[in-house]
Amino acid sequence: MSDSPIAVEQHGPELLHHFADPEQQRDAASLGMWMFLATEIMFFGGMFLAYLIYRFWYYNEFAAGSRSLDIWLGTINTAVLICSSLTVALGVRAAQLGQRKLLVILLLLTIVFGFAFLGIKGVEWYQKYEEHHIPGHSFNADDLVKAYPQIHIDPQHEQIYFSLYFAMTGLHALHMIIGLGLFIFLTYYAWKGRYTPKYYTPIEIGGLYWHFVDIVWIYLFPLLYLIDRKPLR
Amino acid sequence: MSEHIMSSKFYYTIWITLLVLTVVTAAVSFVDLGPLNTVVALVIATVKALLVVLFFMHVKYTSEKLTEIVIISAVFWLFLLLSLSMADYATRFRS
Numbered sequence: 001m002s003d004s005p006i007a008v009e010q011h012g013p014e015l016l017h018h019f020a021d022p023e024q025q026r027d028a029a030s031l032g033m034w035m036f037l038a039t040e041i042m043f044f045g046g047m048f049l050a051y052l053i054y055r056f057w058y059y060n061e062f063a064a065g066s067r068s069l070d071i072w073l074g075t076i077n078t079a080v081l082i083c084s085s086l087t088v089a090l091g092v093r094a095a096q097l098g099q100r101k102l103l104v105i106l107l108l109l110t111i112v113f114g115f116a117f118l119g120i121k122g123v124e125w126y127q128k129y130e131e132h133h134i135p136g137h138s139f140n141a142d143d144l145v146k147a148y149p150q151i152h153i154d155p156q157h158e159q160i161y162f163s164l165y166f167a168m169t170g171l172h173a174l175h176m177i178i179g180l181g182l183f184i185f186l187t188y189y190a191w192k193g194r195y196t197p198k199y200y201t202p203i204e205i206g207g208l209y210w211h212f213v214d215i216v217w218i219y220l221f222p223l224l225y226l227i228d229r230k231p232l233r
Numbered sequence: 234m235s236e237h238i239m240s241s242k243f244y245y246t247i248w249i250t251l252l253v254l255t256v257v258t259a260a261v262s263f264v265d266l267g268p269l270n271t272v273v274a275l276v277i278a279t280v281k282a283l284l285v286v287l288f289f290m291h292v293k294y295t296s297e298k299l300t301e302i303v304i305i306s307a308v309f310w311l312f313l314l315l316s317l318s319m320a321d322y323a324t325r326f327r328s
Binding site (some may be wrong): 023027030034035037038041042045046048049052053056071075076079082083085086088089090092093096097113179199207210212213214215218219221222223225227228229230231 | 238239241243244245247248251252255256259262263264265266270271274276277278281282283286288289290291295296297299300303304306307308310311314315318321322323
């Protein structure tokens with residue numbers, strides 16, 4: 001290759017030949033990722049709309065369902081995701097500065113936080129399974145009806161809350177699993193030394209995806225866990 | 234995307250702020266503010282989301298202005314979806 005007289009072939013990931021300069025290449029990659037995230041907002045937007053309409057119609061059932069979730073685990077999980085966003089932001093910085101070892105450590109920490117989130121989420125889902133709060137044949141909201149005699153709770157409408165709870169947290173968890181796959185891939189190549197201060201675009205746009213998934217959870221947490229926690233009159 | 238490299242101290246500040254806001258939003262939900270509970274929860278969530286977008290996702294220091302147009306368009310679309318649908322559902326169906 002080095003003997004080749006054709007200049008066009010001499011390009012690496014730092015600058016592909018159809019870009020004028022590295023900055024244009026980086027901007028194009030970043031903009032492409034933002035376009036994808038815009039479609040993700042639309043994807044999640046439909047679910048948020050369904051949530052909004054049913055919450056408006058069946059507020060009592062949504063409030064009771066929300067109270068049945070474990071607020072401690074929910075808050076801890078929010079903190080875990082925020083920590084993972086910090087390690088991603090610091091990881092991008094390490095890549096910008098060419099600190100390979102630090103980058104690998106921060107990516108690994110992100111993966112650990114990601115698995116911790118999914119583990120805690122799994123514990124919460126299992127609790128819902130044991131309480132018969134998973135929509136379907138074995139669904140039973142009698143415990144909630146008894147717990148809140150002050151408010152009228154229709155078990156059918158309660159099922160709608162839990163359907164949305166599982167759909168929204170499930171879709172979010174799917175995004176986490178995809179993100180973990182991406183980050184395992186990034187960690188491998190970071191370890192191999194592919195990313196340099198001249199070329200760290202995959203770290204940057206992988207980070208954008210991770211932060212986006214964090215933002216979705218930042219909204220899911222108050223919408224699902226904190227609907228109505230104040231003392232009932 | 235930018236070549237602007239922030240200090241790690243700056244990232245730690247944003248991180249602490251996000252954690253504090255998380256604890257605040259969980260704690261405030263136990264206080265009876267009437268309908269304001271939902272408003273407070275959503276305002277705090279939006280502040281947190283803005284901190285992540287502007288600083289962790291580097292939008293504040295991006296050189297590419299098109300990025301901002303994409304983000305604003307996406308959020309505006311979401312606003313249209315939610316507000317126009319609710320304008321319908323909140324006024325038409327009376328049980």
